[in-house]
Amino acid sequence: MALDRNAPNDLNAFWMPFTANRQFKKNPRMFVGAKDMHYTTSDGRQVLDGTAGLWCCNAGHCRPKITEAIQKQAAELDYAPAFQMGHPVAFELANRIIDIAPKGIEHVFYTNSGSESVETALKLAIAYHRARGESTRTRLIGRERGYHGVNFGGISVGGIVNNRRMFGTLLGGVDHLPHTHLPGQNAYTRGMPEHGANLADELERIVALHGAETVAAVIVEPVAGSTGVLIPPKGYLQRLREITKKHGILLIFDEVITGFGRLGTPFAAQYFDVLPDMMTTAKGLTNGVIPMGAVLTTAAVHDAFMQGPEHVIELFHGYTYSGNPIASAAGIATLETYREEGLFERAAEIAPYWEDALHSLKGLPHVIDIRNLGLIGAVELDPIAGEPTKRAFSAFLAAYDKNILIRTTGDIIAMSPPLMITKAQIDTLIGTLADVLKKLD
Ligand code: PXG
Ligand code: PLP
Secondary structure, eight states, X not given: OOSSSSSOSOXXXXXXXXXXXXXXXXSOOOEEEEEBTEEEETTSOEEEESSHHHHTOTTOXXXXXXXXXXXXXXXXXXXXXXXXXXOHHHHHHHHHHHHHSOTTEEEEEEESSHHHHHHHHHHHHHHHHHHTTOTTOOEEEEETTOOOOSSHHHHHHOOXXXXXXXXXXXXSSEEEEOOOOOHHHHTTOSSSOSSOGGGGXXXXXXXXXXXXXXXXXEEEOSSBOTTTOBOOOTTHHHHHHHHHHHTTOEEEEEOTTTTTTTTSSSSHHHHHTOOOSEEEEOGGGGTTSSOOEEEEEEXXXXXXXXXXXXXXXXXXXOOTTTTOHHHHHHHHHHHHHHHHTTHHHHHHHHHHHHHHHHHTTTTSTTEEEXXXXXXXXXXXXXXXXXXXXXXXXXXXXXHHHTTEEOEEETTEEEEOOOTTOOHHHHHHHHHHHHHHHHTOO
16 A cells, blocks of 8 residues: 555545545545455455445456556556557557447547546537537437536536536536436336336427427436436337437437446447447446546547548547556456456346345335346435435445445445355345344434
8 A cells, every 4th residue: 555554644635525524534434455346444344345336346356467457557658648649558448449349339539537438428429510510419418317427518418416506507508308217117126117218208309399400419328327226218228219310319328337247248238239329438447447438439420520631630629648558558457357257247147146136125124116237236215304315324334334335325225246246245245235224213
């Protein structure tokens, strides 16, 4: 570790993201190590990782191949300018990503996070139409309860109220589809719910309201994660694809969570057999180890920009760290780890066991819904009257005390373990969660 001791002297300077800072600093929870499926806490406990960090360490922790690749790259070529210069590792990673991407996805634009991938995709959408002479297509359509990171474009198309309301007027020219959460009809569905495909038809209403010639793109998470795990109703994503295609609107799948094996396929686009025009990714691309994201596009999107004199920059967009050598090396080693260990296939194989384990929690105190797909699971709790989020957060704290790491959002417990999780570890995770729920106020 960079520190020669486990505890810093002062916690004041670091303003922590998406954290109750004052509460945390009174009673901090610190990880000081990790290996495979477990974190080590500063008080020496082993905590089973039920969330793959923040949905990102799909191959588990401190995997040797990734560690070695980073060390080697850092000693060989630490940084290369991202603009007007290249280095081989970034090109190789792009090819490897395309190898596992859906057929029809052919290009990779590098970013450093999911939020940057979203901003990039939204800008690409508007610029794409403009490059093709349709400069009136500027509107962006997201969805209620959607999470697309925290930058201005992402919170504008996003639909999580707390992430939006403090930040002014956001982007103009944005509209939202309704969310697909229908607990009355779909509660306790295993996998994809039966009801709600018709909610995609709301896009027709929005398009009619504004005029198709003003709409650039629709962005949705194939499976909504951060908002508390909303699984798309059967046929919903197909319907969105049909309507967007019919009106010449680009469809962007935000695959920051669903990318890199979470559903047992490389991407959700393959799981649902729906080809979007762009996919935003991050997290599992480098196993969360080094920040990196990427926007994947079809040839049609890319080629629209490849015109005019060849010495002129085609797209005025990019980041200092786009395709950073060390991140690229981490990406290649991550994809190799997924392949060599068959981790995507493993996720698909163990998903039915995961589903059974999760749904065994039905009937426990306060549980009002359980949802799952691939290696994603959510348990929704009845909120304490007048104190939303408190019950689930108490469950999180109690779970941490019992050596399991879960995530909560609102009163929903979300889980997304590394794809290497064993059946015995699923039993431990869900069994411990059951104990926690039985004792919850
Ligand atoms: N899009 C989606 C669909 C995401 O899930 C982002 C964009 C933004 O990625 P960055 O790398 O900028 O954070 C995300 C991120 C949680 C949780 O517990 C989810 C995310 C991040 C942190 C926590 O649900 N998703
Ligand atoms: N702000 C300033 C002053 C800069 O010079 C730059 C990049 O050169 C940025 C922001 C953007 O940083 P990044 O490329 O890491 O997103």
